[in-house]
Amino acid sequence: MTAEIRWGIVGPGRIAESVMGDFAHVPGARPVAVASRSLDRATAFARQHGIERAHGSYADILADPDVDVLYVATPHPQHAAIALAAIDAGTALLVEKAFTATTAGAAEVVGRARERGVFVMEAMWTRFQPAVVRLRELIAEGAIGEVRSVQADLGVAREYDPRDRLFALELGGGALLDLGVYVVSFAQMLLGTPDTVRVAGSLFPTGVDAEAGLLLGYDDGRTATLTASLRHPTPGQARVFGTTGWIDVLPRFHHPDTIVLHRAGGEPETITRRPTGTGYAHELIEVTECLRAGRTESAVMPLADTLAVQDVLGRAADALGVRHAEDPAVLRV
Ligand SMILES: NC(=O)c1ccc[n+]([C@@H]2O[C@H](COP(=O)([O-])OP(=O)(O)OC[C@H]3O[C@@H](n4cnc5c(N)ncnc54)[C@H](OP(=O)(O)O)[C@@H]3O)[C@@H](O)[C@H]2O)c1
Known part of the structure; x- marks a missing residue:
């Protein structure tokens, strides 16, 4: 891992836009790449935020060798497929909440991360306030x-x-x-x-x-x-x-x-106790510091908690008759 932690952004939507300003409060972190399903959107986001590389597909950023960690900011059903591919490529992850759309999806991502020893954390910013x-x-x-x-x-x-x-x-x-x-x-x-x-x-x-x-x-x-x-x-x-x-x-x-x-x-x-920036800086600092220290999980937002939370949400959704599913096709667009 390089001294500077190089971040890639996947899915330049509403939350990605809000989080970007907080990178200024994260020592040793630099957003270097962004990926959208549209090259135009990626290029516009990159220009606006001073990011060097714009990728016109998620597969392209997964193949970018100069990214240490991906911030996955797509809707929830599009998290798991991106996360699994990133883990296979050895790239660390900060995955927006909800971590996945289903309990099975979360279990697969967590299982793969543990098997490969790749850092993954759910972006539950509350815990870091x-x-x-x-x-x-x-x-x-x-x-x-x-x-x-x-x-x-x-x-x-x-x-x-x-x-x-x-x-x-x-x-x-x-x-x-x-x-x-x-x-x-x-x-x-x-x-x-x-x-x-x-x-x-x-x-x-x-x-x-x-x-x-x-x-x-x-x-x-x-x-x-x-x-x-x-x-x-x-x-x-x-x-x-x-x-x-x-x-x-x-x-x-x-x-x-x-x-x-x-x-x-x-x-x-x-x-x-006021947060720094918009409040997202703290989770970005946690990931950056964990990567520098060579950790594969955050002690504040451990994967076991992410799995337990997803299980409760899944049970509640089942009981109400809501049928969520993961979107494995997200990497094919
Ligand atoms: N931490 C927080 O405070 C916070 C706040 C709001 C949301 N979130 C979380 O962040 C995630 C994204 O939320 P958001 O409100 O930013 O969503 P959004 O603006 O609707 O979507 C984010 C981006 O995802 C990409 N995307 C990939 N597949 C897509 C699909 N099938 N349909 C639509 N967009 C797709 C799109 O970018 P491209 O097409 O350009 O690639 C889109 O701009 C969610 O998991 C949400 O829960 C967190």
Whole structure:
């Protein structure tokens, strides 16, 4: 691995556009290539962001020998095929959330990464936000005793448009994979893998879920109550309840500035930790540092957690009757 970590961007869409500015806050990282299904789009993105090489197909960037790590920013069903091909080429990966469209897809990617010893991380930026890092420290210090329960909600009212990726089944649409992944990953971070998953919700006419309420159960009595919705707005707040107090993660909890610690019998303590840049810099720094250190996984966002989260999302989708599938054809365009 070179001293400078050279990044390639796959799928120059909305999120790739938002993330680019944060590379300025990542020491030792440089975006050097971008790939789109259209050379014109890749060239325009490269010009706009000062990237040297524009590739007119995803296969081309996979064959680019001067890329150390790919940031996969396509819709979810297009993640697995790209990730598998990158792993086979020995290229490290940061894969947008949701990691894949299906549990089987996630298991295949994780299995291949472990087999080949290639670094892969899900781009769950929440875990790297300074306020969330402080939350984990407080819990580890025993500030609220033993964590027994987590609540989290993330909802937006989006106008139904069957052509939009959020509502299209073949593009992995629905509240669960786009927003539910945040609430489930937050619970996973604090409580671990649940023993039971219960869900209620509704579907849009395209067959993707519009809203979902999840109850995660643990055999020792711990619980998580989670809400995700594309039908109605919610504050986007999380609360972590312990045996001697609780912590509020103020909206929006998936990239918060502020947490409020309530120790039993004490005054609330407000703790503010602002993110760097737009908040994406922290996950980019994690990947860059892991690669420099020769690691194959992030300790903060381990692949076991990614798999467990995808499994919960898959069970919830199954229970609601949502039939997601991976898109193996994405590399043929
Ligand atoms: N971390 C966050 O804050 C955050 C926020 C939003 C989204 N995301 C995640 O990022 C991923 C992309 O979301 P987005 O909102 O950026 O999506 P988007 O703008 O709709 O699509 C991203 C790009 O994917 C490429 N693509 C490849 N196959 C495609 C297909 N079959 N249909 C449509 N586009 C295809 C397209 O680029 P080319 O055709 O030019 O190659 C497109 O511009 C999703 O997994 C999403 O959950 C993360």
